[in-house]
Amino acid sequence: MNRDRLPADIVLAANRIGPYIRETPLDYSPYFSELTGANVFLKLDNLQHTGSFKLRGAFNKVLSLTPDERKAGCVAASSGNHGAAIAFAMKKLGVTGVIFVPEQTSTAKVDGIRRAGGEVRFFGTDGLDTEMHAREYAVENGMIYLSPYNDEQVIAGQGVCGVEISRQLTQVDAVFIAVGGGGLISGVGAYLKSINPAVEVVSCQPSASAVMTESVKAGEILDLPSEPTLSDGTAGGIEANAITFDICRDVTDRYVIVTEEQIADAMRAFIDSHHMLLEGAAGVAIAGFLDVAEDYKGKNVVIVVCGGNISRETLKQVI
Numbered sequence: 448m449n450r451d452r453l454p455a456d457i458v459l460a461a462n463r464i465g466p467y468i469r470e471t472p473l474d475y476s477p478y479f480s481e482l483t484g485a486n487v488f489l490k491l492d493n494l495q496h497t498g499s500f501k502l503r504g505a506f507n508k509v510l511s512l513t514p515d516e517r518k519a520g521c522v523a524a525s526s527g528n529h530g531a532a533i534a535f536a537m538k539k540l541g542v543t544g545v546i547f548v549p550e551q552t553s554t555a556k557v558d559g560i561r562r563a564g565g566e567v568r569f570f571g572t573d574g575l576d577t578e579m580h581a582r583e584y585a586v587e588n589g590m591i592y593l594s595p596y597n598d599e600q601v602i603a604g605q606g607v608c609g610v611e612i613s614r615q616l617t618q619v620d621a622v623f624i625a626v627g628g629g630g631l632i633s634g635v636g637a638y639l640k641s642i643n644p645a646v647e648v649v650s651c652q653p654s655a656s657a658v659m660t661e662s663v664k665a666g667e668i669l670d671l672p673s674e675p676t677l678s679d680g681t682a683g684g685i686e687a688n689a690i691t692f693d694i695c696r697d698v699t700d701r702y703v704i705v706t707e708e709q710i711a712d713a714m715r716a717f718i719d720s721h722h723m724l725l726e727g728a729a730g731v732a733i734a735g736f737l738d739v740a741e742d743y744k745g746k747n748v749v750i751v752v753c754g755g756n757i758s759r760e761t762l763k764q765v766i
Contacts, residue, residue, distance in 0.1 A: 450637070450693070450694060450697070453599075453602070453603065453606070453633075453634075453637045453638075453641075453694070454606075454637055454638050454641035454642075456599065456600075456603040456606075457603045457606035457607060457609065457610060457634060457637070457638045458610065459603070460503075460507045460600070460603040460604050460606065460607050461607045461610045463506075463507060463510055463511075464503060464506040464507050464510065464604060464607060467502075467506045467510075467536070467539065468495065468496065468502055468503055468506060468607070469494065469495055469496055470611050471490065471491050471492050471494050471495050471608075471611065472490075472491045472494065472615075473488050473489070473490050473491070473611070473612060473615035473616055473749065474488065474489050474491055474721075475487070475488055475489075476488065476489050476720070476721070477720075478716070478720035478721070479716075479720070479733075479736075479737075479750075482716075482737075482740075483736075483737070483740035483741075483743065483744070484740075484743075484744035484745065485740060485743040485744055485745065485746050485747075485748045486745070486746065486747045486748065487736070487748050487750065488615075488616055488747065488748065488749045488750070489721070489749075489750055489752050490608065490611075490612055490749055490750065490751045490752060491723075491752050492608060492751060492752060492753050492754060493723060493724065493725050493726070493729060493752050493753070493754055493755030494723075494755070495754075496535060497528070497531040497532050497535050497559060497563060497756075498528070498531070498559065498754055498755045498756040499528035499531070499532060499680075499726075499753065499754035499755070499756060500528075500605060500608055500631055500751070500753045500754065501525075501528040501529045501531070501532035501595070501605075501754075502532040502535060502536070503604040503605050503606075503607045503608060504529075504532070504595075504596075504598075504600070504601035504602065504603075504604035504605045504630060504634075505529065505532035505533045505535070505536040505593070505601075505604070506532075506536045506539075506604060507600050507601065507603055507604025507607075508533075508536075508593055508598060508600040508601050508604065509521070509533070509536040509537060509540055509542060509593070510536075510540070511600045512542075512591060516591050517540070517541075517542045519589055519590050519591055520542065520543045520544050520545075520588075520590045520591070521533065521537060521542055521543075521544035521545075521585075521590060521591045521592075521593050522544055522545050522546075522547070522581050522582075522584055522585040522588075522590045522591070522592050522593065523544065523545075523546050523547070523581065523592070523593045523595070524546075524547045524548070524574070524577045524578040524580070524581035524582075524594075524595065525546060525547075525548055525552075525560075525577075525595055527548060527552050527553060527555075527556020527557065527559065527560065527679070527680065527756060528556065528559075528680055528754055528756060529595035530546035530547075530548055530556070530560040530565060530567070531556065531559040531560045531562075531563045531565070531756070532563075533546060533565065533593055534546055534560050534561075534563035534564050534565025535563040535564070537564070537565070538563060538564035538565075544565070544566070544590070544593075545565075545566050545568055545584070545590075546560050546565040546566065546567050546568070547567075547568050547569070547570050547577050547580060547581040547584070548560070548567060548568075548569055548570075548577065549569070549570070549571050549572055549573065549574055549576075549577045549683070550569045550570070550571065550572055551572060551679075552569075552679070553679060553756075553757070553758035553760075553761060554758050554760075555756055555757060555758035555759070555761075556679075556756050556758070559756055573673065573683050573684060574627075574682065574683025574684065575683055575684030575685070575686060578594070578595075578686055579686075594686070595628055595630065596627070596628030596629055596630030596633075596689065596691050597628065597630075597686050597689040597690055597691060598630075598690075599690065601630055602630050602633045602634045602637075602690070602691065602694070603634060604634070605630045605631045605633070605634035605635065606633075606634025606635055606637060606638045607634070608631065608634070608635050608751065609622075609634060609635035609636070609637075609638035609639045610638060612635070612639065612749055613638070613639065613642055616747060616749065618747050619639060619643065619646050619747055619749055620645075620646065620647065620743070620746035620747045620748060621646065621647040621648075621649060621743055621746060621747075621748045621749070622635065622636070622639060622646065622647070622648055622649065622748075622749045622750075622751065623649045623651055623703075623732045623733075623735050623736045623748065623749070623750045623751065624636070624648070624649065624650065624651065624732055624751045624753070625651050625652070625678065625680075625681050625728040625729065625731040625732040625735070625751070625753055626650045626651065626652050626659050626660075626681060626695065627656075627659070627680060627681030627682065627683065627728070628659075628685055628686070628689065628691055629659055629685070629689070629691030629692065629694065629695040630691055631751065631753060632648065632650055632695055632698065632699060633691045633694035633695055633698065635648075635751065636648040636694070636695075636698030636699060637694060637698050640698055647700045647701060648698050648699050648700050648701075649699070649700065649701045649702075649703060649735060649736070649739075650695065650699045650701070650702045650703065650735075651703050651704075651705065651731045651732045651734070651735025651736075652678075652681060652702070652703075652704055652705075652731065652735075653676045653677070653678045653681065653682075653704070653705060653706075653707065653710060653727075653731055654704050654705065654706055654707075655673060655674035655675065655676035655678075655682070655707065656673035656674065656676055656678070656681060656682040656683065657704050658671050658673070658683070658684055658685050659685060659692075659695055660702045660704060662685060662692065663692075663695065663696050663699070663702070668685050668686075668687060668688070668689060668692055670684060671684065676707060676710075676727065677707055677710045677711060677714070677727030677730060677761065677764070677765065678710060678726075678727035678728045678730065678731045679726075679727060679728075680726055680727065680728035680753070680754060680756075681727075681728045681731060701739070703735035703736075703738055703739055705731060705734040705735055705738055709734040709737070709738060710727055710730040710731055710734045711730070711764070711765050712734065712737075713730045713731075713733035713734035713737055714727070714729075714730035714733070714765045715765060715766060716733070716737075717729075717730070717733055717752070718765075718766070723755065724755045724757055724762070725752055725754070725755050725757065726753075726754045726755055726756050726757045726761075727757070727761065728753050728754055729751075729752040729753050729754055729755070730765075732750050732751055732752070732753065733750055733752070736748060736750050
């Protein structure tokens with residue numbers, strides 16, 4: 448992958464997917480600003496179609512396929528949000544396909560994929576196992592595999608979130624992003640740093656599944672177990688040779704790991720103060736900021752609220 452070209456690819460993606468996605472609000476948060484002394488802005492991708500930022504990468508990838516590739520059909524692997532996004536994009540563009548999800552995927556996310564028009568099949572208990580199976584299925588059936596993060600077009604699509612942030616707020620000092628496979632932080636971080644190298648890009652992960660953080664520390668992608676976490680959208684391993692690894696390492700300035708208690712506290716604070724739902728991964732980004740907020744007093748901080756797809760059962764646990 449030509450990383451020098453990524454910001455330009457993100458601009459192209461913004462133009463390509465613009466007619467299909469929603470430009471989500473960047474809302475000033477009186478509550479979190481008063482609490483921390485920073486100027487906190489929330490990028491509300493929980494209000495995106497299908498309830499997650501994943502729609503950006505999904506549309507950019509499907510729109511980039513040739514007519515023959517679209518005709519062959521697509522296969523995706525997802526803990527839910529990528530699957531719903533791919534199903535939504537395929538239905539809009541007249542493409543058929545199959546979505547594989549881990550067995551423990553929340554019912555809310557599975558229902559979301561089905562409502563978006565996707566055929567759901569279950570495989571494995573770890574996101575990486577599900578991805579490997581989906582790739583094999585695609586090869587065996589002559590279909591196109593659509594990675595949730597390990598794909599140039601997907602990363603460029605996710606980076607459109609950064610394009611919107613730059614339009615909505617002139618001065619961004621720091622951006623906090625939950626990280627799983629690294630597609631969102633790769634795209635957003637690369638774009639924001641291309642227009643302002645001084646912006647601080649902060650990776651946030653749950654202690655139960657901090658694979659990217661530990662991999663960057665080790666200098667290579669590690670095969671680590673993941674424990675149960677409220678942040679199911681970021682849980683699981685990272686595909687070997689994932690192109691996001693190098694980008695994450697290069698664009699990320701700080702790594703924050705948070706506990707399940709911190710995630711739940713952050714989610715409750717957001718729900719109470721902003722009267723909206725968010726999923727665990729979004730809670731990770733908020734919790735990550737709150738953990739180090741002392742360092743950002745007086746600064747303009749953006750927290751990406753990456754999704755709002757939370758099951759009723761998980762919501763009960765949180766509140």
